[in-house]
Amino acid sequence: xGGITQSPKYLFRKEGQNVTLSCEQNLNHDAMYWYRQDPGQxxxxxxxxxxxxxxxxxxxxxxxxxxxxxKESFPLTVTSAQKNPxxxxxxxxxxxxxxxxxxxxxxxxxxxxxx
Amino acid sequence: xxxxxxxxxxxxxEGRAANLPCNHSTISGNEYVYWYRQIHSQGPQYxxxxxxxxxxxxxxxxxxxxxxxxSTLILPHATLRDTAVYYCIVxxxxxGSQGNLIFGKGTKLSVKP
Numbered sequence: 619x620g621g622i623t624q625s626p627k628y629l630f631r632k633e634g635q636n637v638t639l640s641c642e643q644n645l646n647h648d649a650m651y652w653y654r655q656d657p658g659q660x661x662x663x664x665x666x667x668x669x670x671x672x673x674x675x676x677x678x679x680x681x682x683x684x685x686x687x688x689k690e691s692f693p694l695t696v697t698s699a700q701k702n703p704x705x706x707x708x709x710x711x712x713x714x715x716x717x718x719x720x721x722x723x724x725x726x727x728x729x730x731x732x733x
Numbered sequence: 734x735x736x737x738x739x740x741x742x743x744x745x746x747e748g749r750a751a752n753l754p755c756n757h758s759t760i761s762g763n764e765y766v767y768w769y770r771q772i773h774s775q776g777p778q779y780x781x782x783x784x785x786x787x788x789x790x791x792x793x794x795x796x797x798x799x800x801x802x803x804s805t806l807i808l809p810h811a812t813l814r815d816t817a818v819y820y821c822i823v824x825x826x827x828x829g830s831q832g833n834l835i836f837g838k839g840t841k842l843s844v845k846p
Contacts, residue, residue, distance in 0.1 A: 622776075653836070660820070660837045708777070721767055722779070727776055
């Protein structure tokens, strides 16, 4: 079945460490996105990529980095510069413009906790 | 900032219709209304979308006012599994970064036995 896979589901990090969250899709979607969600809040856009080898900052990119070397993969690195990294991270993908009609497909999320 | 306004929470009795309102008074002519829902600790799930006509699918109905400044998502026979946060979003259908989905806080729907 086609879909988006995020791993791991739960992740614990010590303060000062970088950590990379995985996002893989087999939907042949061009665009991919990373969102952050804090308790009781909506989703905030971190980074997005419309095409391989290209990506743009979203609303809260500071302290995060991404790469898009393959169409299927869009890993997110949470760096030590991110002041409050504890959150629920969601990855999504969408097909190109004319096929967008049904919106985004989301992964099941990674819950990151800094200990 | 989100371009929509939704009540923070609503209750609904199991088996009854759940009517979730959304205001989008600044919606542009080429922007669609999308609804997603998020069950606790899962990724959001697409429900339905529309431009100006009412829409219905197997999950829900979407009623958009004639002036397009507000809409209502209707779950005709709510079940306990419909308990979730429901997000109303407006966006262009095409348009690269202009089409990025902006999620507000949504409406937390609690379906009660």
